[in-house]
Amino acid sequence: MSAITLIKPLEQHLPSYVSALQKGWSPDNLSPEAAEEELAKIAEDSAAYLDSLDDPDARGGPVRLPDGSLVPRLPGLRRFIWDGGFCGFIGFRWQEKTSELPPHVLGHVGFGIVPWKRGNGYAKQALRAILPIARQKGLCHIELTTTPDNVASQRVVLACGGELIERFELPAAFGVGEALRFRIPLDDA
Ligand SMILES: CC(C)(COP(=O)(O)OP(=O)(O)OC[C@H]1O[C@@H](n2cnc3c(N)ncnc32)[C@H](O)[C@@H]1OP(=O)(O)O)[C@@H](O)C(=O)NCCC(=O)NCCS
Numbered sequence: 045m046s047a048i049t050l051i052k053p054l055e056q057h058l059p060s061y062v063s064a065l066q067k068g069w070s071p072d073n074l075s076p077e078a079a080e081e082e083l084a085k086i087a088e089d090s091a092a093y094l095d096s097l098d099d100p101d102a103r104g105g106p107v108r109l110p111d112g113s114l115v116p117r118l119p120g121l122r123r124f125i126w127d128g129g130f131c132g133f134i135g136f137r138w139q140e141k142t143s144e145l146p147p148h149v150l151g152h153v154g155f156g157i158v159p160w161k162r163g164n165g166y167a168k169q170a171l172r173a174i175l176p177i178a179r180q181k182g183l184c185h186i187e188l189t190t191t192p193d194n195v196a197s198q199r200v201v202l203a204c205g206g207e208l209i210e211r212f213e214l215p216a217a218f219g220v221g222e223a224l225r226f227r228i229p230l231d232d233a
Contacts, residue, residue: 050123060130109217132157152186
C-alpha cells in the first residue's frame with residue numbers, strides 16, 4: 045500500500061489541487077459547485093486561500109447548508125491528502141471544551157479522495173492521521189456521518205475504530221433521507 049501524508053499546503057502544492065478541481069472533482073460531496081468556488085478563491089488570492097485552511101478561531105464566516113441557510117462556523121482545519129500529488133481533502137472541525145457538535149454539524153470529520161486515486165487505502169490512512177490531532181484538542185471521541193449507501197466511507201470509518209451509534213433522519217436543511225452516525229473513541233489515538 046502506498047503511503048500518504050496530510051499536508052498543510054503551500055503555493056507549490058496548489059497546481060496539483062487546481063488540476064483535480066479543473067477535472068470536475070468537488071472537495072465537498074454535498075456541493076458540486078464547491079470546485080468552482082475553490083478555483084475562484086485560489087485565483088483571487090492564493091495566499092489568503094492557503095491561510096484559510098487553518099481556522100482555529102472560526103473566522104471564515106458562516107457556513108451555507110444545502111438548503112441555503114447560514115449557520116455559525118466551528119473552528120476547523122483542512123489538510124491535503126498527498127502521495128507526491130494531490131489525492132484528496134480531509135477536514136476536521138470541533139467545539140472548544142466538548143466532544144459534542146451542534147445539530148447542524150453532521151460530523152467532526154469529512155473527507156474525499158479523487159476518483160482516480162481511490163481504493164489504495166488513502167482515506168483510511170488520512171482518517172487515522174487525524175485522530176491524534178483531534179485528541180490534542182481534548183476531544184474524547186469524534187463523530188462522522190455517512191449516507192446508508194456510502195459503503196466505502198463506512199468501511200473507512202469502521203477500519204479506523206468507528207462504532208455505529210445510530211441511524212437518524214437528516215435535519216431538514218440537508219434534505220430528506222437517513223444517515224448513519226459513527227463514533228470513534230480517541231483513548232488509543
Ligand atoms: C469514501 C472514500 C473517501 C474512500 O476513499 P478510498 O481512499 O478509496 O478509501 P480506502 O481505499 O481507504 O478504503 C475504501 C474501502 O471501501 C471499500 N470500497 C470501495 N468502494 C466500495 C464500494 N463501491 N462498495 C463497497 N466497498 C467499497 C474498499 O474495498 C475499502 O475497504 P476494505 O479495505 O475493507 O476492502 C471515496 O470513495 C470518496 O472520496 N467518496 C466520495 C466522497 C465521500 O463519500 N466522502 C465521505 C463522506 S462521509
